[in-house]
Amino acid sequence: MIEIKNLTKSFNNNLVWEDVTFRIDDGDTIAVIGRSGCGKSVLLKHINALLYPDSGEVLIDGENIHALDYVSQRKLRQKFGILFQGSALFDSINTFENVAFPLRYFTKLSESEISDKVMQALTYVNLEGAAKKETSELSGGMRKRVGLARAIILEPKYIMYDEPTSGLDPKTADEINELITAMAERLNITSIVITHDMHSVLQVADKVAFLDEKKLSWFGTLQEMKNSEHPRLVDFITASEYQIKSNQYT
Amino acid sequence: MKLSNEVKVGITVLLAVVVAIVGFRFMRDIPIFRQSMEISATFDRADGISSGSLVYIQGVRVGSVNRIALTPETRVNIRMRIDTDVPIPRGSIARLTSLGIVEGKSIVIELGTSDQFVEFGEEIEGIYAETMMEVLGQRGEELGDDVSNAIYELNMFLRQLNETLNDDARMTLNETLNNVSSTTGKVAEILEGKQQEIDTAIESGSRMLSQLDTLITDSRPQVEALMETIEKNIAELEGVRIELESAASNFNEILEKINRGEGTIGLLVNDPSMYENLDSLTIELNNLIKGINENPGRYLRHMSIIDIF
Amino acid sequence: MYALKELGKYTTLLYQALRSSTEFGTYRKNLFHELVKVGYDSVPIIILVGIFTGSVMTLQSAYQLEFAFIPLSTIGAIVSESILIELAAVISGLVLAGKVGARVATELGTMRVSEQIDALESMGFNSVSFLVVPRVLAGILMFPVLYIVASVFGIGGGLAAGYFSGSVPPADFLKGARMFFYPWNVVFGFLKSFVFGFIITTVACYKGYYAKGGAEGVGRATTEATVMGCIYILLADFILAALLL
Incomplete structure (x- = not known):
């Protein structure tokens, strides 16, 4: 369980948001939505x-991650897997090694065990055949999936997706959304999805947090969102309406 | 063969370390692969020597200075590494010296003659030899004084010489020259005075010749001998004349030099005895000429034409 | 203000690196990778630099001293002393500021802007230990090694140039080189290369590690790492000479 309490952050006196709880x-x-x-x-x-707030705290299973020393902080971070916007694959090593990377440093598994786990993770993301490929040979969708495989390889309790569908064609985006849902169900992972893609939100989210006007503007379940009359939220959703509808009809 | 990163790093570092050690020993002139001989010597001072300075024997580089340390007696103990198969006899001397003005200092070992040899680490005698430059530097003042003294004395001497030439000596010289010229004048007078006698001699000669004509036939050999004698006499006269001439030119030269105050003569001129000698010589010459005047026959014995008869 | 902030960030990064340098397990593999990249891979260029520096020094000294009344061995002394005390360390430092500094800054900058550093951190890695420490260690370990290479090939190049041009016979060259060989100069040069290795790698790591702004930001970081690396090398050279000579 992650609790975010009264979080405020500004960069060089520019307020990003305040009092987020x-x-x-x-x-x-959870889907965190909002404008770019x-x-x-x-x-x-x-x-x-990775960043420190000006005030407020983040409790991960009751522990304030910002108050911990660096070593315990890093231990706590291992409860998380993150899929970065640009996948953040290590470009000096190939696909297999990217996925195996955390295993090599944080576990004492034998080479065959590592191989088994990596192939299993790659199977989850439907990339069995790409193990020997260099990261530069992968397409955007494939990179996301390799990133996902790497994110889940240490069997984290939480997984965070940073714009998982941005820059992908609708079909591939759909596949990624399916993967997110599948991961949540199969591995019983708590997921935090950051996105502005309403289609993705509708497909994967249980709850929605709407960041707007430098604060947490709205928070509720997906069903509540659909019925919400919050003007800016409605505005944000309807701006994506066409895309959602056209997707539903195909 | 594909090298692992560890192996590559290992190769690089190992090679560098080996090269560094070998290079270091090479530059310091330490034999790379064998232990070298070490000796030491104590000097009064060690200006210009540092570890790495070279050590020579008979002009051949044999090693280098290893360590320099001040002894409790404030002398300098220098240890040097010697790399040669030639053993160093006991009693050898290490001389700390410079090989040239622009070269640095080095140590030269002068081998002794003992048949016992220096062992590893033993000490030999050390002598600090001051170089030309150092001597100049250290004793410059002293030397400068000496030099200026010498120049001062030289100056004095020249001035004295000048003074002497200017006054007395010049007078004496003039007198000498006057005497010489009067002597020559007298010689000319003598010759003039004797003109008549010579004329008569020639006259009687020609008379004799006519008489001789008659004698020619029976006394031919005698006449021939006579002619020879005459010829000889004339030649001798010629020689005398030449000698006189060269003597006169020599004398001229000498006088010129004296005039210029040149050479040893300048010194001689200083000597009053010279003038006295010359003076007495002139007097004697006068006497001699007087003698010739009074009794020419005595001096003109070679011209004894009369004796023939 | 800005400069002070930079200095503070730089020092903090160094402190983090120092603190995390105990986590040998994290960077062991990277360390060897970097040692090869910084040391082994730089040997050819350093050999080239050394040879040319030495031979140019010899030819030019011989030319400049052609009419002076000095022994030829002086050229050997000038060349080998200059190389040992100054050129081997500084010129290879400047070359490596381009080669190593640019590479390190680009690598870290790219990793920063493509979130690879964040990814490492989020996996629970100490990214400073993982990325900065091995690069800085490689710098301070391998630069002295490269200094040796540069010195040997510099003096060798000088010797060869003297021989092939006929201006300085090898015997004279070596005589001078040996006569004026002071071990302290080598220690000094060694120390210099050590400091230069530290400067180049830390500056490049700092610039790369805190790069921002996409591809342009990486380019800026690379340029700054190279330029600042060179400037700081010259500055450090001056300070060391002022302090230690």
């Missing part, structure tokens, strides 16, 4: 302490 229950999939530049990714980086 919400809770992520285990097993839920509203600080969605900044929020994500606060959750695993």
